[in-house]
Amino acid sequence: MQRARSIVSKDFIIGTTGDRLFGSFVEHMGSVVYNGIYEPEHESADEDGFRQDVLGLVKELGLSVVRYPGGNFTSGYNWEDGIGPKAERPVKLDLAWRQLEPNTFGLDEFMRWTRKVGAEAIMTVNLGTRGIDEARNMIEYCNFPKGGKYSDLRRSHGIEQPYAIRTWCLGNELDGEWQIARKTADEYGRLACETAKAMRWVDPTVELVAVGSSARHMPTFPEWDRTVLMHTYEHVDHLSLHHYIGKKQNDTKTFLAMPLEMEQQIKDVIATCDYVQSVKRTSKRMKLSFDEWNVWREPDVEYVPWQTGCPFDWVKFHMEDALVFGSALLSILRHADRIDIACQSLLVNTIPMILTEKGGAAWRNPTFYPFLHASRYGRGQALRLVTDSPKYDTAAYTDVAIVDSAAVYNEEKGELTVFAVNRGEEAVLYELDTRDFGSLAFAEHIVMSHERLSAVNTAQRPDEVKPRTGGKTTLDGGRAESVLEPYSWNVIRFAVKGGQ
Template sequence: MTQARITLDRDFTIGPVPRRLFGSFVEHMGRCVYTGIYEPGHPQADAQGYRRDVLELVKEMGPTVVRYPGGNFVSGYRWEDGVGPREDRPVRIDGAWHSIETNAFGLHEFVDWAKLADVEVMEAVNLGTRGVEEARSLVEYANHPSGTYWSDLRRKNGAEDPFDIKLWCLGNELDGPWQIGHKTADEYGRLAQETAKAMRLVDPSIELVAVGSSNRQMPTFGSWEHSVLTHTYSEVEYISMHAYYQEHAGDAASFLAEAVDMDEFIDGVISTIDAVKAAGKHKNQVDISFDEWNVWYQRGLETEDQPHKVAAGWKPYPRLIEDAYNVTDAVVVGTFLNSLLRHGDRVTIANQAQLVNVIAPIRSEEGGPAWRQSSFWPFARMAALASGQILRLAVDSGKVPTAKFGDVDAVDAAATWDAERGTIAVFLANRSLEESAEVELDLRGLAADRITRAEVLTIPAGGDRLTANTEDNQDAVGLTRLESVGIEDGKVRATLPKLSWAVVEIAAAAS
């Protein structure tokens, strides 16, 4: 059995839990929008066409902010296509995802859905094929009260009150050669700088996210951030990060340790931000918006719905990257959430990509049911229970060997302390594929009273590490009670099964 000792000290904190850390992403890609959150005619659809079954799962999962409408999609998108009477909206080819965009769902529909879901809107502008004028017009349409061309058009289209969108992305992944409108760092940096200035002239209260590297493996990583921020540092509040991970060639041990890469990626971007800040003698602090992250088995886009496989040509909302997440994936997602929380002083926005169907924690079928994937549970519990201050942990854990990262901690952890609620929330993952882990929590400056919640996600009886929820068996993987947990001599002790993610909530008081 692996041993791990974790010390939590009330006075050693990283910072307050940023609520925008628990974000998600809705892109016009595959079936995320159409037959995902929106499906008129479905038995569970409301009068506006929103699927109530999906909406209830979204509320249960608890995202706080949702990025929209892309993603690669946004770099070829005309936002004007998605407003006004549906019968007047044009049908377009979407080059990013090789599909037909009907524009039946647009900005008004998303804002209305976001209100029902109780999430903040994070809107992206197209800086691939469009630029300054289109971006500032969109801000005027969305946020200006009335009396101008764009604000009065919004009112004519049914929204008397401004949408008051505060959070805006200045494009998407424009460092990538695959991106429509791909740019060099200097080309993008100048465009983002001027766009940001113009958008703020319309609404000075908005917050802006500059595009960072599409992933850590990009050949321009580091130099891209440095160049972009040299142009935009005074104009933006955030720079973005994107990262996707998958298991390669059955190397589950390395896959389970990929949060090590995420930690290093974040630390590298922080260093670049701070270097630009120092060199430019800036006073403001730019933080990180990790606005795309997840497990994604990148097998390409070779699905039966793709244009070259459909006799009639391109089609609306083809099935794209609808990964079925298993036990192993859920544990990895739990470690990514731990990494983000541990960096919550600088990563103050994060968006798991995406929300429904497309590499998503929620799945749905057209005309059929909606259900939770295994990755739903770590997100839902952390979003609900992480509050107050993020604790800076000292972890002394047994190791597991990996081919990619060498020896890594078997037990990965993050924790929060909420003085107002009187609760400690500890999020734990046992990466070991072979051994259970005995964990001791040593509390400093805190006195544990009782365990108020102890849940674990692990290999179910009769299953294996690849067990996943399906339409026919929607509850194969989920949370069960963590039985082996208790308080003894002021310390909390728990035993984690091999390959597991767990949450332990403790009623406690400062001592």
């Protein structure tokens, strides 16, 4: 059996894993909204048309934030179409996803839904086809108490108190040629700067996110980010980054190593932010908003354009996808000092954590579980592990650690959690040196694995891929040993004696 070892010290602190790391994303795309979270005709629908079976699964995840309404959809969206009496709302052509948008679910419905979920909203303004005027009016509608045209319009809709939305994204992926009203970095940077000023004049308390590069493979990366920050550094709080990991060929070892590119992207963006900080000669340290991240696989359902609620990228994720997803999560935890916001993309039916059938069942995709575990046990101080792991090479990557791991210490709860992915086809004996924590008690070892990496969950077999307790871990004198099953996701938890 191969062996790996990590030293865990409560003094090796990376940073605090803020609540907003555990977020997701709802876009008007395919059946994310219509026939996803919103289906008034469904037998489980509540008085607002929200599917309660989906609502229950979302609550289970413990989401802290949900980003809305996009995504590419945002760059052609008129927010005013989704407020007020539904009978008066127009049906529009959505050019981003080539669908009919009935606007029966809009801003006000989303805010009601997030409150039922218990999550904070992150709102995105249209800086594609619209701009400063749209943004200042929208933030007045959402955040200003009363007395202005749009704040009083909100009150006329029966919403007396402002929504007080804290976090706002200044557009989405405006460097992409697929985007409606694509911008150059200078065009966008100037627009974002002036929009930020206007929005803060309405509500000085908001936090703003500037659009970074859409992907690391973009030819303008990271120059786009540098240029945008030169315009916006003094006016925004975060720079966004997006990353999707897709299997390009039938090569599991390469696929499992691909989160290394996500890790490098994070480092590249941090370096770019710090370069601009030095040029600006400021003490302000830019935070990151990883507001779109996920794995991606070819969809199981063919998309039919110019429909409402037709599935787009509806996919049953495989067991191997959950392992890659778990490693992506660990990359985010390991950069908790700079990543302040993270949104898995997307929540329901489009490369989702939750799948639904129109008029039918809702169930968990395998990626649901690593997110659930990180949300439950990953809040606290992210610790820098000193790890020695066996490695492997592929045609694309060298020195890939077979054991990918991260640790979080929650001093208030007296809990230490180690997350570990075994990327190998053999079991690994994983030793944890925990002596720095003094007296520990073993709590549990959760493991998710399957004899087939191609295993999926379906409406008929929703629990084919699911975690179980009872993983093999022993603890003796400040040293723990865990058997990491082949190709497995692991959550190893300890109680810190004397913790509050």
